[in-house]
Amino acid sequence: MIPTSEIKAIDTHGHYGVFPHANKLLEQFSSATAAEVSQRAADCGVEWSILSPLAGLMPRGRETQVAPANAAAFNELPSVPGLLQYVIVNPLQPETYAQARQMLKSPWCVGIKIHPEEHAYRITDHGDELFSFFEEVAAPVMTHSGCPNSLPEAFVPFANRFPKARVMLAHLGNGAGDNGKVDLQVRAVQAAKHRNLWVDTSSARSILPGLVEWAVKELGAERLLFGSDTPLYHVALQRERIECAEISVEAKRLILRENAVQFFGLQNLPASRRFNA
Numbered sequence: 001m002i003p004t005s006e007i008k009a010i011d012t013h014g015h016y017g018v019f020p021h022a023n024k025l026l027e028q029f030s031s032a033t034a035a036e037v038s039q040r041a042a043d044c045g046v047e048w049s050i051l052s053p054l055a056g057l058m059p060r061g062r063e064t065q066v067a068p069a070n071a072a073a074f075n076e077l078p079s080v081p082g083l084l085q086y087v088i089v090n091p092l093q094p095e096t097y098a099q100a101r102q103m104l105k106s107p108w109c110v111g112i113k114i115h116p117e118e119h120a121y122r123i124t125d126h127g128d129e130l131f132s133f134f135e136e137v138a139a140p141v142m143t144h145s146g147c148p149n150s151l152p153e154a155f156v157p158f159a160n161r162f163p164k165a166r167v168m169l170a171h172l173g174n175g176a177g178d179n180g181k182v183d184l185q186v187r188a189v190q191a192a193k194h195r196n197l198w199v200d201t202s203s204a205r206s207i208l209p210g211l212v213e214w215a216v217k218e219l220g221a222e223r224l225l226f227g228s229d230t231p232l233y234h235v236a237l238q239r240e241r242i243e244c245a246e247i248s249v250e251a252k253r254l255i256l257r258e259n260a261v262q263f264f265g266l267q268n269l270p271a272s273r274r275f276n277a
Helices: 024-029 034-043 066-079 095-103 123-137 152-161 184-191 211-219 235-243 249-264
Strands: 009-016 046-053 083-088 109-114 141-143 167-169 197-200
Touching: 009 034, 009 235, 009 249, 034 046, 034 083, 034 235, 046 066, 046 109, 046 235, 066 083, 066 095, 083 095, 095 123, 109 123, 123 152, 152 167, 152 184, 152 197, 167 184, 184 197, 184 211, 235 249
Parallel strands: 009 046, 046 083, 083 109, 109 141, 141 167, 167 197
Antiparallel strands: none
């Protein structure tokens, strides 16, 4: 069995672009071009990273124009080694539904991203239309979770009503919207009666000793996917957390790569780490 350090990981939660912030030094540290994200990933053994453009998520609020950011990512990411795309869907901007239908036909656009916090809507208000769309297009979905508009338990009724939807709750341990609880994502995944919710590891809370290990015991390694939230967090640090977790080598292999292959249908990725020359 090869060492886990040699596993070609798949980062299921990344971004690129400018992270707008009043503190310009923080903005600098949290921003990165697509090429910079690609290089950082390659440097720590991440073969593929699935990204959404920060320009489609920020600044927070309803004025963010998602469709142009999706279009720019669609044109740029396939030419950068190791990068795949999430198409962002915002129910407050209905044109993003039609855009997603088209972009998901391309092999480098492998899933849908939603962000109730940055787009300022409650999942409880838009869950039926979103989950119906997820079933229609049969695409995997990643969503921010753990804040007031996106508490993990709020996704469970929709997951139970739409059994063909497949949704990954981001940020294992994030409970900013519920008094700092660390078990919200895990409990939501357990409550999904069709086993159609997953959780990614992209959280500052994931560095807590024992959290990843506890989540594996509660859910099984098959329900967790590696995510870094690059460039907001350092991808190498997030990978090392899984490398050094007190779990089996097979569990690490599932989290770092194999679960993503199954969840996103990535069995036929090009060997060159690039779609367009």
